[in-house]
Amino acid sequence: MRYSFNACLVTLLLMPRVALPAAEPSKPQTKPNIIIILADDLGYGDLGCYGATKIKTPNIDRLAAGGVRFTQGYAPSATCTPSRYSLLTGEYAWRQKAKTTSILDGDAPLCIEPGRFTLTAMLRQVGYQTGIVGKWHLGLGDGQTRVDFNGEVQPGPLETGFDYAHIIPATVDRVPSVWIDNHKVLTLDPADTIQVSYVTNLSDEPTGLERPDLLKQGADKQHSCTIINGISRIGYMKGGKSARFKDEELASTVVAKSVEFIEQHKDVPFFLEVGLFEPHVPRVAERPFVGTSECGVRGDVIQQIDWEVGVIMKALDRLHLANNTIDILSSDNGPILFDGYYDRSVEDLNGHQPTAGMRGWKYLTFEGGCRVPFIARWPQNLNRTAMSISSLITAGSVNIPCSPAPSSRRKSTPTTSNSMSTTLDDFSYALITNPDMIACNQNGVMGSLKFEKGGLATWRADKKGTAGEGWIGVFNRTDQETRFELTPEIHGLGGSGYKLADIWSNDVKALGRTITLQPHDVLFMKYKEKQEIMK
Numbered sequence: 089m090r091y092s093f094n095a096c097l098v099t100l101l102l103m104p105r106v107a108l109p110a111a112e113p114s115k116p117q118t119k120p121n122i123i124i125i126l127a128d129d130l131g132y133g134d135l136g137c138y139g140a141t142k143i144k145t146p147n148i149d150r151l152a153a154g155g156v157r158f159t160q161g162y163a164p165s166a167t168c169t170p171s172r173y174s175l176l177t178g179e180y181a182w183r184q185k186a187k188t189t190s191i192l193d194g195d196a197p198l199c200i201e202p203g204r205f206t207l208t209a210m211l212r213q214v215g216y217q218t219g220i221v222g223k224w225h226l227g228l229g230d231g232q233t234r235v236d237f238n239g240e241v242q243p244g245p246l247e248t249g250f251d252y253a254h255i256i257p258a259t260v261d262r263v264p265s266v267w268i269d270n271h272k273v274l275t276l277d278p279a280d281t282i283q284v285s286y287v288t289n290l291s292d293e294p295t296g297l298e299r300p301d302l303l304k305q306g307a308d309k310q311h312s313c314t315i316i317n318g319i320s321r322i323g324y325m326k327g328g329k330s331a332r333f334k335d336e337e338l339a340s341t342v343v344a345k346s347v348e349f350i351e352q353h354k355d356v357p358f359f360l361e362v363g364l365f366e367p368h369v370p371r372v373a374e375r376p377f378v379g380t381s382e383c384g385v386r387g388d389v390i391q392q393i394d395w396e397v398g399v400i401m402k403a404l405d406r407l408h409l410a411n412n413t414i415d416i417l418s419s420d421n422g423p424i425l426f427d428g429y430y431d432r433s434v435e436d437l438n439g440h441q442p443t444a445g446m447r448g449w450k451y452l453t454f455e456g457g458c459r460v461p462f463i464a465r466w467p468q469n470l471n472r473t474a475m476s477i478s479s480l481i482t483a484g485s486v487n488i489p490c491s492p493a494p495s496s497r498r499k500s501t502p503t504t505s506n507s508m509s510t511t512l513d514d515f516s517y518a519l520i521t522n523p524d525m526i527a528c529n530q531n532g533v534m535g536s537l538k539f540e541k542g543g544l545a546t547w548r549a550d551k552k553g554t555a556g557e558g559w560i561g562v563f564n565r566t567d568q569e570t571r572f573e574l575t576p577e578i579h580g581l582g583g584s585g586y587k588l589a590d591i592w593s594n595d596v597k598a599l600g601r602t603i604t605l606q607p608h609d610v611l612f613m614k615y616k617e618k619q620e621i622m623k
Contacts, residue, residue: 101128123416124416144391152463166451166457168420193258195323198226216472218251220254222342226245237328282325297309310428317333320463377391417464427450
């Protein structure tokens, strides 16, 4: 089953026990804080909890151990800007009519129409303080006039639902190489104005092509324009020398500003998007992480990611916020090794598999380009079973497709008692726990939920006539033990048209006809349709 961070977050917010009411300042905070940590070009196989052995990620591994590690998490695109657009708008980038969601340059206009309803705008309506720190890469300015980095840089994040933004305009390898705090470039000398072009060299400074001897890392032609901090970039930048960032300080800045935002909003519900720069090129590890992995600089900066995650999680613990904070960690797309800079990422791989052996890389729509790490944690309300059953949903105007489950899907051995719990690998397709949402079965047929007496919830097809087999789920959405009889009718299958085929390896007899589900347990069954239903 394919999970996306859009669907996951909306599902979490709409779970019955945690529906978000309108803001009521007089009441103590009950809404969960939300932190999305979005890495840049991180692969499915790059973390310890996903099987990496050459790279150590103890903080992320602990995050996964305390939450849910999804094994089929997918970014909406195999490149950065489209995925980030989808995260905020709930729309696939290729569905955008304006078609302005390609990989944007640093001076490209904002690709989200100001005033459009976004994830952050929705959260603001129910009382959240919203912030973003790190990578933005969704454009700046209105597109009518050239963006002025020397004045008010807008529209941007603040016009799309964020209350606070401390960002870099695009990717680290693209100019302008500056930090923008809300609408202003930081530490800019008014006498040294910034000019940016992706066509013409505006500066008399040497480029990477002209002076490769000045470079810390060699680069291909595309990445050999203006040299900033010993690294040549895509595009040309003149001026703004006092405002230019140092690559060796980027991670520390992201951590410091993220923790600062959390501390400032610890008494109110907040949403924070942390846009990490690693392991995107140019890969420059801060001093404590240089040489710490077993696969070169790319491994070093991934271990740097782990440190960043650890600092943010410790801040939540210190402020006693961790229990009611939804933490989501993922990546905007899959990994890439050589991406313009000769940093020995290929030569130093040392047997590490960033895609975990899957076909394709970043830029490609194969598994390796879109299937990414996806971890969610919410100690107060999220247990493994409840989160694992979150099915793909229709969020806003998005129709998220469902794909058939692999025929080689592992089947679990049921417990010897009538009580059981499941983990993500134990089943194929599932239901969602909110009656207003939509779930799908193995064959991609959309359906809705039927809520039974006693708190049981089951999936029911909206239309009959789909050939083959499907899966049906029964979820005990109460806080009490619930018993039910194992019959087709209770599962919303219409009785005469369907029959239950088996429960994990045909173990109906071992389980018995009367099933007991503990609080928030889920039971998945396989059904077969009778032939006459196809007439």
